[in-house]
Every structure is written in structure tokens, then in C-alpha cells.
Amino acid sequence: MIVGVPKEIKTDEYRVAMIPVGVEELTRAGQQVLIETGAGAGSGITDGDYGNNGAEIVGSAAEVYRRAELVVKVKEPQPSEWPLLRSGQVMLTYFHFAADEPLLRAVLESGITAVAYETIRDDRGGHPLLTPMSEVAGRMSIQEGAKYLERPQEGRGLLLGGVPGVAPAHVVVIGGGVVGTNAAKVAAGLGAHVVILDINVDRLRYLSDILPANVTTLYSDRHTIRDEIARADLLIGAVLLEGARTPQLVTRHDLKRMQAGAVIVDVSIDQGGCVETARPTTHSQPTYMVDGVVHYCVTNMPGAVGRTSTYALTNVTLPYVLEIAGAGLDAAARRNAAIARGINVRGGRVTNRAVAETFGLEWARAVESN
Ligand SMILES: NC(=O)c1ccc[n+]([C@@H]2O[C@H](COP(=O)([O-])OP(=O)(O)OC[C@H]3O[C@@H](n4cnc5c(N)ncnc54)[C@H](O)[C@@H]3O)[C@@H](O)[C@H]2O)c1
Numbered sequence: 001m002i003v004g005v006p007k008e009i010k011t012d013e014y015r016v017a018m019i020p021v022g023v024e025e026l027t028r029a030g031q032q033v034l035i036e037t038g039a040g041a042g043s044g045i046t047d048g049d050y051g052n053n054g055a056e057i058v059g060s061a062a063e064v065y066r067r068a069e070l071v072v073k074v075k076e077p078q079p080s081e082w083p084l085l086r087s088g089q090v091m092l093t094y095f096h097f098a099a100d101e102p103l104l105r106a107v108l109e110s111g112i113t114a115v116a117y118e119t120i121r122d123d124r125g126g127h128p129l130l131t132p133m134s135e136v137a138g139r140m141s142i143q144e145g146a147k148y149l150e151r152p153q154e155g156r157g158l159l160l161g162g163v164p165g166v167a168p169a170h171v172v173v174i175g176g177g178v179v180g181t182n183a184a185k186v187a188a189g190l191g192a193h194v195v196i197l198d199i200n201v202d203r204l205r206y207l208s209d210i211l212p213a214n215v216t217t218l219y220s221d222r223h224t225i226r227d228e229i230a231r232a233d234l235l236i237g238a239v240l241l242e243g244a245r246t247p248q249l250v251t252r253h254d255l256k257r258m259q260a261g262a263v264i265v266d267v268s269i270d271q272g273g274c275v276e277t278a279r280p281t282t283h284s285q286p287t288y289m290v291d292g293v294v295h296y297c298v299t300n301m302p303g304a305v306g307r308t309s310t311y312a313l314t315n316v317t318l319p320y321v322l323e324i325a326g327a328g329l330d331a332a333a334r335r336n337a338a339i340a341r342g343i344n345v346r347g348g349r350v351t352n353r354a355v356a357e358t359f360g361l362e363w364a365r366a367v368e369s370n
Pocket of ligand 1: 198
């Protein structure tokens with residue numbers, strides 16, 4: 001199979017979907033790999049690094065899309081890439097369709113098969129291709145939040161951990177999954193007072209066992225959220241309902257309860273965001289103010305730490321790329337239900353129930369085992 005890797009063109013995206021060892025493994029398995037020139041530059045990987053491992057370096061994204069049977073990416077195809085998609089081609093990337101109807105329409109029309117990293121789910125309910133990026137974003141959310149709490153960045157002028165004699169910041173994390181747990185760990189490690197909320201009581205039990213004493217677990221309901229956001233110096237949005245738009249747990253009205261100069265980092269913005277006033281931003285212009293509250297809503301947070309993220313992502317994507325390239329998508333999806341669950345669009349139809357329900361569309365099964 002011809003596997004193609006275009007350069008990522010989303011604003012401030014420095015990741016790439018394949019590292020040289022991936023090229024080596026694919027070519028050893030008999031596949032042909034096309035890499036767009038400069039694709040690895042943001043992650044410190046040169047064309048030579050790929051070429052030395054068996055890749056053919058091609059001069060344009062158009063050539064990658066024209067020749068590749070399997071396109072492997074990091075972010076959803078951007079509007080300028082939509083005309084390049086070819087019917088019958090398989091694309092493996094993060095799509096986050098529930099937050100982007102124009103993208104879904106474009107992909108349906110293109111006739112490609114869209115395999116979404118974020119809905120590949122293993123038999124234990126885990127999301128193996130979401131986890132490493134959530135680990136990065138969760139840890140980074142505190143690093144960014146701490147920065148925007150500084151006064152020159154319009155924050156409250158607080159040091160997250162305080163100092164002897166001065167109280168630490170109050171950090172509220174909504175959602176105790178991978179992002180939330182990593183955020184809580186880092187914030188607690190810096191000495192902040194942390195509260196983490198979830199609706200899954202077993203998850204709260206687990207978090208209460210493993211997290212340090214400066215983290216309090218709370219059940220997530222309307223009243224608790226409203227009480228906690230009034231105290232928050234830093235609020236992290238880390239909620240996920242698979243495939244669906246994130247529920248808006250903090251309304252525009254609730255925002256008035258927050259302290260001036262408090263910071264919201266809504267990590268869940270890629271699925272729509274759990275704060276009503278959140279709208280997508282980029283690393284070049286990551287924040288904006290609403291009612292005196294700093295909003296940080298970058299949709300591709302891991303992109304800024306491209307080296308760490310590229311390696312963390314490709315560690316987990318390569319086995320799937322090898323499996324799909326080796327067996328073809330149909331056979332791979334029949335024998336590996338995780339891959340079948342990843343197929344969101346096929347033959348112009350939505351094949352993920354949550355995505356279809358989000359837009360009131362019909363859905364079809366991708367394969368019999370799905
Ligand atoms: N912005 C970025 O760059 C970036 C990067 C990585 C992940 N993300 C996003 O971060 C979000 C979280 O990802 P994750 O990997 O931690 O997901 P996860 O599934 O591990 O965790 C989500 C948690 O939210 C909880 N939850 C659901 N409804 C809730 C509610 N009403 N109140 C409180 N908690 C609730 C779930 O019980 C679960 O524990 C996703 O939207 C993901 O796409 C964004």
C-alpha cells in the first residue's frame with residue numbers, strides 16, 4: 001500500500017504523523033511511504049532522516065494526496081486540503097467531527113473513508129490514540145494556566161503554589177479523565193490547592209486513592225460547579241462525552257461569579273468546549289477576555305510542544321498504520337474492533353452513532369463487527 005504523510009498546515013501545528021522508525025517499519029513490511037518535503041521540520045526531523053529510512057520525499061501535499069491510498073495525518077484536513085481528498089482514499093487522523101459540521105460535510109462529499117483517532121476505542125473502553133495527547137494537554141494546561149495567571153498576561157497576579165505565609169492558588173478541574181488527572185497531578189505538584197470534579201463516582205474513588213492530599217475530589221453537579229468556579233483562580237475544562245459535543249457546564253451567566261483575572265483553560269474546546277463563552281483560539285493568539293476572565297482555548301495544545309507530542313503520538317499510532325497498511329482497512333477492521341470503532345465516515349455515510357446524532361443524520365455500520 002502507498003502510505004502518504006503530508007505536512008501539517010493548521011496554524012501553529014508542529015507535529016508530524018510519522019517518525020523515521022515508522023518509515024523503516026512500513027518499508028520493511030513492504031509498503032511504500034511518501035513524505036511531503038519539510039513535514040518533520042516542526043519536530044526537528046529532516047527530509048534526510050526520512051529518506052535514509054526508505055521514504056520517498058515528494059514536493060507537495062497535492063502529490064501526497066494524488067498518490068497515497070492511506071493518508072496519515074495529525075489534525076483534521078483544513079479547507080485548502082478538502083479539494084485534494086480522493087474518493088476511496090483512507091485517512092487516519094484526528095477529525096473531531098462533532099465540533100465541525102462543515103468538515104463533516106466536506107468529508108462526506110469527498111468519498112474518503114475517515115478513521116478518527118479519537119474514536120478508536122479498545123475493549124476496555126480506553127482511547128489509546130487520545131491518551132498520549134490528553135496527557136500532554138493536561139500537563140500543559142497547568143503550565144499555560146500558571147503563565148496567564150501572571151499580571152502582565154491579564155491574570156490575577158498569582159503564583160500557583162503560593163509561598164510560605166501566602167495561600168496557594170485554587171485550581172478547579174472539571175472532568176477527571178486523562179486530561180483532568182494529569183492537570184491535577186501537575187497543579188498539586190506545584191503546590192496548588194486542587195479540586196477535581198467528575199460524574200463517575202468510581203473514577204473519583206480511584207483519584208482519591210492515587211492523588212496527593214492537596215487534591216479534593218467532588219461529584220460534578222450544577223451546584224458544586226457554581227460554588228467551585230466562584231473560588232477558582234484557574235479553571236480547567238477536561239470533560240468528554242465520546243463523539244458528542246461537550247456539554248456546556250459553565251454558562252455565560254455563571255461567569256459573573258468568577259473572580260476578575262481568573263483563568264479558564266478549556267482543553268475540551270476541540271469537542272466544542274465545556275464553557276459557554278469558550279471559542280477556539282490558536283497558539284499565536286491563545287487568549288481573550290470575557291467579563292474580566294482570561295479564556296485560553298487552543299484546540300491543538302500539544303502542537304506547541306511538537307517534539308514531545310510527535311513521539312508520544314506516533315508511539316501509539318504506528319501499530320494501527322502497520323495493521324491497516326498490511327491487511328487493508330476492511331480486514332483490519334474485521335479482526336480489530338478498535339479500528340472498526342474508529343471509522344466515522346465511509347462511502348458518503350456517517351458510521352459513528354454519536355457523530356450522526358449530533359447532526360441529526362442517519363448512521364450506518366462501518367463493518368459487521370462494529
Ligand atoms: N485542546 C487540546 O489540544 C486537547 C488535547 C487533548 C485532549 N483534548 C480534549 O480534552 C477532553 C478530555 O479528554 P480526556 O482524554 O481527558 O477524556 P476522558 O474520557 O479520559 O475523560 C473525560 C472525563 O469527563 C468526565 N465527565 C463527563 N461528563 C462530566 C460532567 N458533566 N462533569 C464532570 N466530568 C464529566 C468523564 O466521566 C471522564 O472521566 C476531550 O474533549 C479531548 O478531546 C483537547
